[in-house]
Amino acid sequence: MKISQKIISNLKSGGADFFLSVPCKLLANMIIILEKDKDIYYSAIPREEEGMGICAGAYLGNKLPCIMMQNTGIGNSVNAIVSLLQLYQMPVVFLISYRGTPGEPVGAQGGMASVTEDILNTLRIPMLHCNTEEDLDKISTFANHAKVIESPVAILCNFNLMKDD
Amino acid sequence: MNRFELLNLLQNTIQDELVICNIGLPSQELYKINDRPNYFYMLGSMGLASSIGLGLSLAVDKNVISIDGDGSVLMNMNTLATIGNRAPSNYTLLIVDNGSYGSTGDQKTFTNEHTSLKNVAIGAGCNNVIECSGEETNENLRKAIADKNNSYVIISKIKSGNVPIKPLPLNAVTIRDRFRKEIGLVNYL
Numbered sequence: 001m002k003i004s005q006k007i008i009s010n011l012k013s014g015g016a017d018f019f020l021s022v023p024c025k026l027l028a029n030m031i032i033i034l035e036k037d038k039d040i041y042y043s044a045i046p047r048e049e050e051g052m053g054i055c056a057g058a059y060l061g062n063k064l065p066c067i068m069m070q071n072t073g074i075g076n077s078v079n080a081i082v083s084l085l086q087l088y089q090m091p092v093v094f095l096i097s098y099r100g101t102p103g104e105p106v107g108a109q110g111g112m113a114s115v116t117e118d119i120l121n122t123l124r125i126p127m128l129h130c131n132t133e134e135d136l137d138k139i140s141t142f143a144n145h146a147k148v149i150e151s152p153v154a155i156l157c158n159f160n161l162m163k164d165d
Numbered sequence: 166m167n168r169f170e171l172l173n174l175l176q177n178t179i180q181d182e183l184v185i186c187n188i189g190l191p192s193q194e195l196y197k198i199n200d201r202p203n204y205f206y207m208l209g210s211m212g213l214a215s216s217i218g219l220g221l222s223l224a225v226d227k228n229v230i231s232i233d234g235d236g237s238v239l240m241n242m243n244t245l246a247t248i249g250n251r252a253p254s255n256y257t258l259l260i261v262d263n264g265s266y267g268s269t270g271d272q273k274t275f276t277n278e279h280t281s282l283k284n285v286a287i288g289a290g291c292n293n294v295i296e297c298s299g300e301e302t303n304e305n306l307r308k309a310i311a312d313k314n315n316s317y318v319i320i321s322k323i324k325s326g327n328v329p330i331k332p333l334p335l336n337a338v339t340i341r342d343r344f345r346k347e348i349g350l351v352n353y354l
């Protein structure tokens with residue numbers, strides 16, 4: 001819970017005030033925290049691509065949106081990222097549980113893990129890797145950076161960081 | 166009645182509302198009829214006009230109308246479930262259902278066969294789902310906007326067909342900024 005608390009707190013201090021998630025067991029504690037938080041908007045949604053659209057609308061209405069998802073969600077969202085968020089220059093924070101990184105028990109997660117960073121690089125989306133608790137201190141500045149550069153940014157939380165939280 | 170005629174008919178009703186308009190010909194036709202800064206033309210991301218409007222309606226108090234199409238809703242049907250569970254009362258989804266993919270050459274969609282978007286929307290949990298003719302759409306949309314306690318999904322059944330039209334001359338960031346200025350978020354234009 002300590003790691004999840006720190007992540008949410010740093011996202012909020014970076015300006016994020018509108019949260020969506022497509023659940024992942026590594027995000028479960030963050031979802032519990034967000035569901036109790038009256039200062040921000042939070043909802044679960046069925047699909048990441050749709051979430052990119054909802055985030056775009058929330059940004060038009062002056063929110064800094066954060067969508068929480070597995071890295072597989074990037075694969076579901078590529079056109080929405082390029083033809084909506086990047087075309088209109090809209091800041092959105094992607095908080096990604098990086099399934100398929102070392103510690104992962106599910107072999108099938110390895111495929112998307114092996115291409116996730118290549119996809120994000122191809123999309124020119126800045127990445128922050130969180131492998132240790134100290135890395136979490138960079139989240140606040142990184143979330144605010146999305147607003148400064150008017151672009152999506154991606155925070156990748158690896159499996160071992162989250163698994164015992 | 167086709168889409169162009171419907172959008173023309175709706176002008177008096179929507180001209181002061183925040184409108185998120187679907188990709189392709191719907192946006193091009195709306196632009197040709199009466200371009201306004203409070204119209205957000207979605208240039209890419211087919212399927213997401215309904216979702217963008219939902220996100221906006223959750224962030225502002227003003228009325229928001231998403232003008233979507235049957236082909237586009239079929240592409241992002243899960244968002245009807247999100248709307249059914251989360252749409253605030255300032256949100257209205259208008260689905261222009263002409264049974265065809267108008268922008269790509271009027272190929273038929275499944276609403277021409279067995280699919281009823283009215284039944285899908287009701288099953289997804291949407292309240293106040295109204296299916297009506299093009300002629301009845303204006304009255305229903307006015308009702309939806311006036312109702313401060315409920316969100317609506319209006320499915321307007323019209324004929325397919327388009328008017329010859331050019332791509333939008335506006336770039337995306339211009340659309341974004343003049344739209345946000347309407348909400349009071351941009352002070353440099």
